[in-house]
Amino acid sequence: MKVNQLCKLALAIGMALGTSVITVQAAESTETNTNTTQNIETINILGSRVSSRTSTESTSPIDIIASDTLTEGGFTELGQSLQATAPSFNFSRTQVSDGSDLFRPATLRGMQPDQTLVLVNGKRRHNQSIFGNFGTVGGGAAGTDMNAIPLTALKNVQVLRDGAAAQYGSDAIAGVINLSLKDSTNITTGFIQAGQTEEGDGDTITLGLNTGFDLTDDGGFINLSLEYRDADGTNRAQRDIGGSSTIPAGTLSEEVRWKQGNADSEFQTIFYNMMIPVGEAELYSFGGYSNRTALGNGFYRNFDEADKNVQQVYPDGFLPNIDNESDDTSVAIGIRGEVNDIWSYDVSGVYGKNSYDFFSSNTINPSYAAEYVQNYPDASDSDILDNSGAKEGYSGGYSFDQLTFNADISGEVDINLANELYVSFGIEYREENYQISQGEEASYACGISNQDISFPSVIDPTVFATCGFQAFNGIRPDAATKEDRDSYAIYLDLENQITDKWLVGTALRYENFSDSGNDLIGKLSTRYEVNDDLSIRGSVSTGFRAPSLQQSAYTAYTTNLGEGGSLETSYTANSGADFPSALGISELKLETSESLGLGFVYNATDEITITLDAYHTEIKDRITASGFLKAEDLTFSPEATAALEATGAVSANYFSNAVDLTTKGIDLIVTYQTTINEGKFGITFAGNFNDTEIDSVNSPEGIPSTVTLDNNKRDFITDSQPHERGTLSFDYEKGDWSTMIRANYFGETEVSFFANNHIGLPDFLSSTGSFQPTSVVEAATLIDVNVDYKISDALTFSLGINNLFNVTPDELADDEALEFISNKAFQYPLRAVPYGFDGMSYYARIGFAF
Numbered sequence: 001m002k003v004n005q006l007c008k009l010a011l012a013i014g015m016a017l018g019t020s021v022i023t024v025q026a027a028e029s030t031e032t033n034t035n036t037t038q039n040i041e042t043i044n045i046l047g048s049r050v051s052s053r054t055s056t057e058s059t060s061p062i063d064i065i066a067s068d069t070l071t072e073g074g075f076t077e078l079g080q081s082l083q084a085t086a087p088s089f090n091f092s093r094t095q096v097s098d099g100s101d102l103f104r105p106a107t108l109r110g111m112q113p114d115q116t117l118v119l120v121n122g123k124r125r126h127n128q129s130i131f132g133n134f135g136t137v138g139g140g141a142a143g144t145d146m147n148a149i150p151l152t153a154l155k156n157v158q159v160l161r162d163g164a165a166a167q168y169g170s171d172a173i174a175g176v177i178n179l180s181l182k183d184s185t186n187i188t189t190g191f192i193q194a195g196q197t198e199e200g201d202g203d204t205i206t207l208g209l210n211t212g213f214d215l216t217d218d219g220g221f222i223n224l225s226l227e228y229r230d231a232d233g234t235n236r237a238q239r240d241i242g243g244s245s246t247i248p249a250g251t252l253s254e255e256v257r258w259k260q261g262n263a264d265s266e267f268q269t270i271f272y273n274m275m276i277p278v279g280e281a282e283l284y285s286f287g288g289y290s291n292r293t294a295l296g297n298g299f300y301r302n303f304d305e306a307d308k309n310v311q312q313v314y315p316d317g318f319l320p321n322i323d324n325e326s327d328d329t330s331v332a333i334g335i336r337g338e339v340n341d342i343w344s345y346d347v348s349g350v351y352g353k354n355s356y357d358f359f360s361s362n363t364i365n366p367s368y369a370a371e372y373v374q375n376y377p378d379a380s381d382s383d384i385l386d387n388s389g390a391k392e393g394y395s396g397g398y399s400f401d402q403l404t405f406n407a408d409i410s411g412e413v414d415i416n417l418a419n420e421l422y423v424s425f426g427i428e429y430r431e432e433n434y435q436i437s438q439g440e441e442a443s444y445a446c447g448i449s450n451q452d453i454s455f456p457s458v459i460d461p462t463v464f465a466t467c468g469f470q471a472f473n474g475i476r477p478d479a480a481t482k483e484d485r486d487s488y489a490i491y492l493d494l495e496n497q498i499t500d501k502w503l504v505g506t507a508l509r510y511e512n513f514s515d516s517g518n519d520l521i522g523k524l525s526t527r528y529e530v531n532d533d534l535s536i537r538g539s540v541s542t543g544f545r546a547p548s549l550q551q552s553a554y555t556a557y558t559t560n561l562g563e564g565g566s567l568e569t570s571y572t573a574n575s576g577a578d579f580p581s582a583l584g585i586s587e588l589k590l591e592t593s594e595s596l597g598l599g600f601v602y603n604a605t606d607e608i609t610i611t612l613d614a615y616h617t618e619i620k621d622r623i624t625a626s627g628f629l630k631a632e633d634l635t636f637s638p639e640a641t642a643a644l645e646a647t648g649a650v651s652a653n654y655f656s657n658a659v660d661l662t663t664k665g666i667d668l669i670v671t672y673q674t675t676i677n678e679g680k681f682g683i684t685f686a687g688n689f690n691d692t693e694i695d696s697v698n699s700p701e702g703i704p705s706t707v708t709l710d711n712n713k714r715d716f717i718t719d720s721q722p723h724e725r726g727t728l729s730f731d732y733e734k735g736d737w738s739t740m741i742r743a744n745y746f747g748e749t750e751v752s753f754f755a756n757n758h759i760g761l762p763d764f765l766s767s768t769g770s771f772q773p774t775s776v777v778e779a780a781t782l783i784d785v786n787v788d789y790k791i792s793d794a795l796t797f798s799l800g801i802n803n804l805f806n807v808t809p810d811e812l813a814d815d816e817a818l819e820f821i822s823n824k825a826f827q828y829p830l831r832a833v834p835y836g837f838d839g840m841s842y843y844a845r846i847g848f849a850f
Helices: 003-017 067-071 078-085 366-375 381-386 578-582 638-647 711-719 817-821
Strands: 024-026 060-066 089-091 106-108 116-120 154-160 175-181 188-197 204-214 221-231 264-278 281-297 321-338 344-361 393-413 421-437 481-497 502-513 517-529 534-545 556-561 567-573 591-603 608-625 651-676 679-697 724-734 737-746 749-751 775-777 780-790 795-802 841-849
Touching: 060 067, 060 078, 060 534, 060 608, 067 078, 067 154, 078 089, 078 154, 106 116, 366 381, 567 578, 567 638, 578 638, 578 651, 608 711, 638 651, 679 711, 711 749
Parallel strands: 024 060, 116 175, 567 651
Antiparallel strands: 060 154, 089 106, 154 175, 188 204, 188 841, 204 221, 221 264, 264 281, 281 321, 321 344, 344 393, 393 421, 421 481, 481 502, 502 517, 517 534, 534 591, 556 567, 591 608, 608 651, 651 679, 679 724, 724 737, 737 780, 749 775, 780 795, 795 841
16 A cells, blocks of 8 residues: 555544554563563553543553563663663674674564654663674664663653554654653662573673652652663684794683673763643653773784884784774653643654763774885884874764754544544654764775775785774774755544544644655554453554665764775775765765554453564665775676775675665564462463565666675575574562573574675685575573562662573684684674574672652
């Protein structure tokens, strides 16, 4: 069904029957083990504008995850907690991929990070300033940094598993995650938690504090949250055979020199939520600030790598570090109230900013020493050491800020139907700014004179030294940029309870972006109560996602792994630049989607509830980055070849509306609640089954589809996330004791990146005669155990083990390309690892309340 057809249908039905968009529903017993009170909680943020609608009266599925459940299992990061409790949510691990040491791709229903909209207290949250590395899950997508928000501040999390762009606008193709902040007063709660891995590393200590105060006698309050976390890194790399000045290549090093694991990191944050009555209205505000740092790393540079090392500085080679720092700020202010007994309003402004900076350390720009030696061929080793340039410095950074204004009005209209017609309408205006900041000169320069020429290596004059810092080439001046845009939207929601058993809703939204066009989208949803125990629900909708400034304005020179395992300079062109224009790639346009959803809620008995929801989403013109193209890939286009040569890079890529695809799947939740031996006992199974297929690749005439979308990108779209995810949890609470046992299942993933389909090593280099074409992370089940003991009304002690049986991916074999290019240092795959490679960890926690 086309956009215009659907919108016309939704409008016609809505005006004729008096209907509206979806109300959000949690399954009567969700995968988060919510209690009866939570199951009938009134939801007036997600999906429906009707404040009296309850969670059991919805037309679409939503998981309501309570704050106690978020911290159950010892997780101190929001992303990890959601992955463990909501199988439709994925939070993949990756390694040696620039900013991934601070953020991980957060996805819903197997789609992309930027296709899930995140709200805080029902207001749009800003995106992170950088997108995922091209060779990772969600590569090229700038989603929301989930870990910038402390668990301490959250009252609950609502996960709407349904397309909702017609209600909330761009990004809500896969669904919406709303983070509700605490509003409690006159109680102070907090915790101290410490833990480490079974290997004895990864020592982590986390402290959290939440408190609230009454500001007025008539409901005014302020709630404050503080959180601090300090985590030592983990390392699962092994001794390598790269050799050194004292150990011949092929012999194991005396110590582990590479790094595969979590980075040393630090996190500190403060959040607030407040409201003050002003006459008959409420003035509200919320927001927060967080700062995170992490010490990442690149590949180890061997002592004899002539293009990358200067032996006078690093005689045995070196591991370059990437010091990441992220600052995140947000503040919202608004006023809401009632015009009369029927109509209410909410006017707000929200500002958010994310900045991300890269500092390189334990590194070198090999071209500095190379130019010095060319100018002074008789220089001594000490002279070369003294003139080899900086070993650390600022490599550049990114920032993104967003200012959003909303005005919403909701109420009822009596049009002689059995029930009132609920009406909501509003407008939204948004401004966005994006900036790329250059690094210091040593981070990107070719030689101390910063010329556009190469210099022979100090180690081997037949080899040219690379330019810029190792591991993270600095951002060059010609890549630095500032871009901005604005957008506006109008929406209309209608909802009507046609009969006591039948609820119907529609939504229409028109949105216009200054840089990428406009769209009119709609949604039609319904819920029918067959009887007291069985309800059927469904929806049909269209949606869109505007290209982010992080995609359309991005320009970079980066270091990527090329054929034969070498590292080489590549260029990413911004939208409208000469290189993509030579290929016929115009400015980026909107992604569009068409979604269908159908499911049911069945109360099989007083103790057992089953919810099943199927979904089918077609996305047209999805934005993704092309593969990195070299001159030999561009023989069909002399113009593109010349444009590539003009960049000075060996290869280049670009963003385009490259792919049409279909994602389909099923969400299943089964809960069982009963009483055993006077204690509360619950079993919850929650599963997600999804599949994404590429329908077509949108290549301009004369350009091969493999140029627009290479096999590496295809793999990440279709197979980098588990097709099957599930949790099975057992909870028992009696007296002062409570226990949780949870099994988390992750299906297999398979990508070409860092496997031989990507690296292209000749078979004779393999001890087995050939290399594996793809990188596979096997399916696995992880078991978590948590025990709580209530020492007193004020103190609770918790002990837990995550990944009880120390499950890790299968170790790399001798016939895997990553094993070869890392000189046997890497123990596990690097990409598309949904459950990590740290193995078992354990923790102890003291919680307090007074």
